[in-house]
Amino acid sequence: MTAAAPALARGNAEQRSPLALAALLLLPIAIVNAIGFLLPIINLLKLSFYQSSETGALVEIFTFNTWLRIATDTFYIQMLVRTTLISLLITLLTLLVSYPIAFFIYRSTGALRSIMVVLVISPLLTSAVVRTYGWVAILSEQGLVNNLLSFIGAGPYRLIFNATGIVIGLTEILMPYMILSLMAGFGRLDHRYEEASLSLGASPLRTFLTVTLPLTLPGIALGCLLCFVIAVSAFITPQLLGGGRVFLLATEIYHQAIVTLNWPVAAVLSMIVLIVFGAALALYARALQALE
């Protein structure tokens, strides 16, 4: 763009003023993003190649030590595997509970559709702290589920401060993202294919499995990508429902940054989150290619 600017300016005097104007109008947003986004991210990458000394001070010499330490420490390797597996499980569960809703909204019209859209988007805009606290009220020892179970003489079960609580809560937190992605994918679905299948004598279930589901695979892929990356990096829900007893990437980043004050370790773990993001994105691109 910068290379083209002088050429344009010479060629046409009219063109010069819009480009100068554009630069001027973009200046404020460029400054904000330079200070609050670009500089911090570059600095984060730089810090992942520093290390903490025995006393906890930052040693500002380029080194692979922090990366190597984490790559060879079974605590961190187990944490990465645990985070990935829990996130995959959450993604699968989110898909299962979201698909019926997305399918129903796609099929409904008028006021019912509008109400359903409001009911799906409202939780999305509600603070994660609030929604997670709702899960504390449902899952804790004195919560809804255990109090209901005690009526029939069962329980109490430990549903909170462990991986179970995180899976139940985070699945619900991610549902709106999955539903919106699925609905974006349903745009490709043509009702006439299903009608054709039904009129040719296929059962509704068979029509769903052989016509509807394959056509909505791109939406499923998008929703799964989105939910997986959000699950990997989620902090509030794992912290409140895990009670500091389940060690995941995001909770460990916060712990290292705020409690242990080992910034290079926190920086490397953040980079690992971004690498997992990149891997998920590559996998998504390949899945999409295979679907085409």
Next chain:
Amino acid sequence: MNELGQSWTLKLLVALCLAYLLAPVVLVFPLSFSADTVMVFPPQSWGVRWYAELARNANMAEAFSVSLVLATMVTVLSLLIGIPAAYVVVRIKPAGSQFLFNLLTAPLLLPTIVLGLAMLMVFAPWGWLANWKGLIIAHLVVALPYVLRILATSLATLPHDLEEAAATLGASRLGVFFKVTLPLMAPGIVGATALCFLVSFDEVVVSLFLTGPNLKTLPVELFHYADQRPDPMVACVSTLLIVLTMAVVVVIDRSVGLARTFLK
């Protein structure tokens, strides 16, 4: 009745999934009227005891006013910064403006835990922790992509002929913008204002890294409180936050349309 979309099995399944999605949000309302000393659900006794407790809690009140001032400043600034940027991307359209738009909305793709940590490491040496400058910049980075998206959509769907007519009749670029474009963008600006205020008021992860005992936002104070003792007072604050969310949902729906903003 032989369609899957009409069957009672599907309707029952949808109702169950919807109950799962809404249960945690719905439950905090009755819980906020619990009069028990600890969190028990369903509550054993009822009353406004915890609302009274909340009214006496100086930390929450302080955090509330911080969030209110912060969200207001961030909203005003993000409109002042976002409107010119949206105008460039949609109206001036320099070469590579789509790339530019993607670049400016990129912070949205970055996990907030990484963004918060990255800002902490740069802001700490500058003395920007528990500091208004740091919080304002951080919230602007988080909120601007949303503002930009709503404003760009709003600007792109405006009829261009009114602006062209004004220009043909001799109005300057600035005159056209303030007398024609800006008034036409009003619904987009209202929607962007509502969403930006909510995003800033509810922001918690990035703020957790940048706040301190002397300067805390409401979600940060609520998070720390809930992490230590999840008593029904959390439900009272949650109820107030849900009411705010519902108000914002209504404003967005009336101005730019909920489905149009979140469903592409």
